Amino acid sequence: MARPTTYATPICIALTVLAGLGILLGLLTETVLYPIAFVVPAVGYEAYRTEGASTRWASWLLAVLTISLIVVNVFDISYDLSTLLGSSSATVGGEEVPLGDVAVVFPAAMGALAVVLWTRTRGIYTRWLAAIVFVTAAAIVYLTAPEALGDLVDRVI
Numbered sequence: 001m002a003r004p005t006t007y008a009t010p011i012c013i014a015l016t017v018l019a020g021l022g023i024l025l026g027l028l029t030e031t032v033l034y035p036i037a038f039v040v041p042a043v044g045y046e047a048y049r050t051e052g053a054s055t056r057w058a059s060w061l062l063a064v065l066t067i068s069l070i071v072v073n074v075f076d077i078s079y080d081l082s083t084l085l086g087s088s089s090a091t092v093g094g095e096e097v098p099l100g101d102v103a104v105v106f107p108a109a110m111g112a113l114a115v116v117l118w119t120r121t122r123g124i125y126t127r128w129l130a131a132i133v134f135v136t137a138a139a140i141v142y143l144t145a146p147e148a149l150g151d152l153v154d155r156v157i
Contacts, residue, residue, distance in 0.1 A: 003048065003049050003051070005125065008049075008125045009125075012045075012125055012129065012132075015041055016132055018041060018042070019035070019132045019135070022034045022035040022037065022136065026140075027139070027143070031143075032073055032140055032143040032144055035136050035139050035143070036073060036140060037070070038136075039132065039136040040066060042133060042136075043133060045129060046126065046129040046130065046133065047059040047063050049123065050121065052120065055116075055117055055121050058113045058116045058117050058120070059117060062110055062113045062117070065107075065109055065110050065113070068102075069106045072103055072106065077102065078101055078102070081099045081100065081102060081105050082099040082100060085099060094116065098148075101145070103145075104144050104145045104148045107144070108137070108141055110133060111134050111138060114133040114134035114137060115130075115134065117129075117130040117133075
């Protein structure tokens with residue numbers, strides 16, 4: 001059954017403003033925790049709104065990645081996934097994501113999952129939330145490793 005949309009528009013507007021504020025604070029202070037923390041409500045609402053099998057998996061994986069990203073940044077964990085997996089890239093939801101430090105790979109995977117959610121859903125609010133997550137993930141990658149954002153953009157284009 002479809003989720004109610006009575007308050008979805010004001011909620012999505014508030015989540016857009018909140019994520020924008022997190023990105024702005026992150027860019028001004030050069031602190032990555034602001035955009036991560038301020039996108040959590042959008043990720044939670046995304047997980048609540050999705051209903052299809054593939055979109056539900058994508059949104060819950062997005063939630064797990066967001067929580068993992070908080071842990072990685074709070075405890076300053078640095079780990080190169082390419083050494084663990086023995087590959088320089090991985091496929092997330094049909095999107096190729098380069099592997100490296102988890103602080104960069106996790107938000108890149110979040111962006112890829114946001115693309116999956118955008119393409120596999122028909123709901124305007126789910127797409128809106130996916131756009132919020134995608135832009136915030138790009139900002140997180142930029143704050144963590146600006147050169148990695150350029151590499152990701154080159155791969156997409």
